[in-house]
Amino acid sequence: MSAESTYQPKSGFGRWMEARLPIMGLVHDSFVVYPTPRNLNYLWAFGAILTMMLVLQILTGIVLAMHYIPDAAMAFASIEHIMRDVNYGWLLRYLHANGASMFFVAVYIHMARSMYYGSYKEPREVLWILGVIIFLLMIATAFMGYVLPWGQMSFWAATVITNLFSAIPLFGEGITTWLWGGFAVDSPTLNRFYSLHYLLPFMIVGVVVLHVWALHVVGQNNPLGIEVRSKQDTVRFTPHATVKDVFASVVFLVVLAWLMFYLPNFLGHPDNYIPANSLQTPAHIVPEWYFLPFYAILRAIPDKLMGVIALFASIGILAFLPWLDTSRVRSARFRPLYFWFFWIFMIVVVGLGYLGAQTPEGGFLLAARLLTAYYFAHFLIILPIIGLIERPRPLPSSIAESVLASSGGEAGEAAPAE
Amino acid sequence: MHRRLRHGLSAAVLSAAVVFGAGAAVAASYPLERTELQRWSFSGYFGRFDQAQLQRGFQVYREVCASCHSLNFIAFRHLGNEGGPHFGEEEVKALAAEYIVTDGPDEFGDLFERDGKPFDTFPAPFPNDQAAAAANGGAVPPDLSVMAKARAAPRHIAWMPVDMLTAYQEAGADYLYALLTGYEDPPPGTEVTDGTYYNPYFLAGKALAMSAPLSDGIVTYDDGSPETVDQYARDVSAFLMWTAEPHLMERKRIGFQVIVFLVVFAGLLYLTKKKVWADTAH
Numbered sequence: 001m002s003a004e005s006t007y008q009p010k011s012g013f014g015r016w017m018e019a020r021l022p023i024m025g026l027v028h029d030s031f032v033v034y035p036t037p038r039n040l041n042y043l044w045a046f047g048a049i050l051t052m053m054l055v056l057q058i059l060t061g062i063v064l065a066m067h068y069i070p071d072a073a074m075a076f077a078s079i080e081h082i083m084r085d086v087n088y089g090w091l092l093r094y095l096h097a098n099g100a101s102m103f104f105v106a107v108y109i110h111m112a113r114s115m116y117y118g119s120y121k122e123p124r125e126v127l128w129i130l131g132v133i134i135f136l137l138m139i140a141t142a143f144m145g146y147v148l149p150w151g152q153m154s155f156w157a158a159t160v161i162t163n164l165f166s167a168i169p170l171f172g173e174g175i176t177t178w179l180w181g182g183f184a185v186d187s188p189t190l191n192r193f194y195s196l197h198y199l200l201p202f203m204i205v206g207v208v209v210l211h212v213w214a215l216h217v218v219g220q221n222n223p224l225g226i227e228v229r230s231k232q233d234t235v236r237f238t239p240h241a242t243v244k245d246v247f248a249s250v251v252f253l254v255v256l257a258w259l260m261f262y263l264p265n266f267l268g269h270p271d272n273y274i275p276a277n278s279l280q281t282p283a284h285i286v287p288e289w290y291f292l293p294f295y296a297i298l299r300a301i302p303d304k305l306m307g308v309i310a311l312f313a314s315i316g317i318l319a320f321l322p323w324l325d326t327s328r329v330r331s332a333r334f335r336p337l338y339f340w341f342f343w344i345f346m347i348v349v350v351g352l353g354y355l356g357a358q359t360p361e362g363g364f365l366l367a368a369r370l371l372t373a374y375y376f377a378h379f380l381i382i383l384p385i386i387g388l389i390e391r392p393r394p395l396p397s398s399i400a401e402s403v404l405a406s407s408g409g410e411a412g413e414a415a416p417a418e
Numbered sequence: 419m420h421r422r423l424r425h426g427l428s429a430a431v432l433s434a435a436v437v438f439g440a441g442a443a444v445a446a447s448y449p450l451e452r453t454e455l456q457r458w459s460f461s462g463y464f465g466r467f468d469q470a471q472l473q474r475g476f477q478v479y480r481e482v483c484a485s486c487h488s489l490n491f492i493a494f495r496h497l498g499n500e501g502g503p504h505f506g507e508e509e510v511k512a513l514a515a516e517y518i519v520t521d522g523p524d525e526f527g528d529l530f531e532r533d534g535k536p537f538d539t540f541p542a543p544f545p546n547d548q549a550a551a552a553a554n555g556g557a558v559p560p561d562l563s564v565m566a567k568a569r570a571a572p573r574h575i576a577w578m579p580v581d582m583l584t585a586y587q588e589a590g591a592d593y594l595y596a597l598l599t600g601y602e603d604p605p606p607g608t609e610v611t612d613g614t615y616y617n618p619y620f621l622a623g624k625a626l627a628m629s630a631p632l633s634d635g636i637v638t639y640d641d642g643s644p645e646t647v648d649q650y651a652r653d654v655s656a657f658l659m660w661t662a663e664p665h666l667m668e669r670k671r672i673g674f675q676v677i678v679f680l681v682v683f684a685g686l687l688y689l690t691k692k693k694v695w696a697d698t699a700h
């Protein structure tokens with residue numbers, strides 16, 4: 001973005017505009033001629049997929065908001081009104097609710113991709129940290145969205161999570177009362193959650209813009225994890241990356257459509273179809289599936305305050321990943337030890353997810369404690385150490401060389417970026 | 419077909435369940451008995467409601483359940499919707515008129531009673547929860563509008579892949595059927611508190627405050643269907659699935675169209691992508 005634009009407006013209006021606000025030039029440079037490594041695989045489509053999901057959530061959300069009523073006495077009924085009497089209201093709501101789930105599917109794949117290929121390493125630290133901020137905002141948004149239907153799980157999830165703040169010494173009680181806008185979760189709480197649920201996605205848009213900006217300064221990483229060295233290593237963003245991204249997005253939409261049309265309540269909890277009742281605690285209070293690993297960590301710690309700290313630390317630690325990983329080689333393809341520890345870490349996170357849905361007692365509690373310890377050890381002990389003792393495999397000298405070697409060289413000419 | 423698929427996979431799933439479940443505590447856990455899955459016309463990818471069954475189920479609700487349970491989110495006009503019981507317009511009007519609803523205030527500020535109209539929702543049997551509890555030994559009969567989505571037959575996590583592939587979303591109907599047909603005498607040695615009735619399928623305990631609401635012959639069907647508890651339970655469960663998910667048929671139809679469109683579109687994009695990348699090694 002720092003270089004002079006090569007964009008040549010074709011029409012008179014285009015030239016007039018470009019001299020005043022070079023927005024078309026910006027788009028041209030960032031999404032048309034932008035050089036993208038030629039060896040990217042489909043895991044690199046998840047950025048585009050995430051952008052699509054964000055737009056989809058905002059659009060469905062805005063229409064839902066036209067019919068939704070953020071009042072403890074009417075919220076549940078207004079959702080039922082949307083489901084029954086608003087034209088295609090059921091479609092909008094199932095799209096929004098399952099869209100949130102698929103949004104998290106995409107973000108977890110996107111994050112795992114970054115970990116596997118070491119995309120967080122120099123010079124992409126800021127890009128990665130912006131991603132962690134987006135993830136935090138998504139968590140807050142989804143949590144508050146889940147409260148809106150005002151079912152039993154909505155209410156009790158809100159109660160459990162806001163109560164965590166009461167663990168803060170001295171000010172805890174005051175802070176929870178302030179969050180609630182009263183002495184319990186009630187209409188004022190619902191109302192402010194609704195306001196924030198509407199606001200945060202637009203803040204996500206803002207951080208996404210920074211994220212993409214940072215990306216276009218440092219360039220994309222790639223499966224080899226080596227830097228782009230010449231034009232032979234890249235292709236133009238359009239059409240090469242664009243067509244792949246659009247194809248992958250449509251495939252992703254097939255999965256979303258299958259979920260929302262055929263399994264619309266599969267990922268939800270039946271109790272959320274029971275109107276909120278402050279006098280009746282559900283037998284098991286469980287969050288949405290995408291929070292389960294973090295919920296397991298929270299409940300693995302016997303002390304409430306320490307549990308809350310562990311919960312926040314488990315997400316916050318991601319921001320330090322660029323410095324905790326001491327290896328200078330990015331891609332796990334060339335890191336024989338890290339390769340295995342990456343997959344163990346994935347299994348541990350899935351395991352924590354499973355345990356997050358179980359009652360924390362007996363064997364489950366013990367397992368959750370062990371896996372929580374491992375989760376932190378992965379970042380604080382394993383990553384720093386293996387980076388020092390591991391002997392990486394030799395890296396290819398360039399992307400083009402590696403690509404041409406594996407395709408037998410007969411594909412000949414590269415299509416260099418202009 | 420889905421059934422066969424389920425049965426075929428059941429052995430594998432059961433062994434997985436044993437492995438997974440090994441660590442689980444075996445304290446008194448409810449329900450005492452696992453719900454059996456039923457065959458429903460509306461299950462699977464091409465499931466459709468059976469209109470006659472919904473009409474019978476409505477009759478069971480009206481003649482049996484309605485004396486205790488409200489159906490707050492359902493208006494009489496909904497009964498005329500396509501993809502539901504689909505009663506004729508006149509039938510719906512006549513049906514609504516059988517009910518008395520309170521309306522008002524009129525120009526003098528008084529509430530008044532009038533015949534029901536299609537846009538009215540079902541009048542609740544009790545004016546408030548306190549009255550409902552007082553009439554039912556302290557337990558409030560819950561609203562049934564979304565009951566079929568608010569309860570679910572418990573499923574072991576090992577079933578997840580099978581349930582997803584077969585688009586299993588009938589856990590609520592399965593539970594309702596099991597509950598309504600599951601009343602029995604408590605086994606020797608099991609104590610049940612007064613005013614509650616033993617039912618091993620109940621999710622929240624061994625007994626609930628609703629006595630068995632159905633008995634053979636309690637409702638007279640005029641289409642010749644069997645007048646048995648089993649048939650009543652099936653019909654009313656199907657009806658409650660419809661009240662909980664009134665756009666189910668439309669949803670499955672549109673879903674099919676959307677997915678066919680997206681798959682074809684994805685196919686074309688894939689060909690485009692191959693063409694664009696044809697002379698670029700990657």
Ligand code: HEM
Pocket residue numbers: 054057058059060061062063064065068079093096097100103138141142143145146147148149197198201202204268
């Ligand atoms: C980052 C993007 C977003 C995420 C992850 C998200 C997530 C969620 C979730 C998980 C729910 C609960 C769904 C349910 O169980 O019914 C929800 C509900 C809701 N959201 Fe969002 N949302 C997002 C953006 C928006 C936006 C931008 C708006 C409004 C402009 C919005 C408006 C609503 C409304 C009105 C509801 C209540 C209706 C319902 O429960 O279906 N959302 N959201």
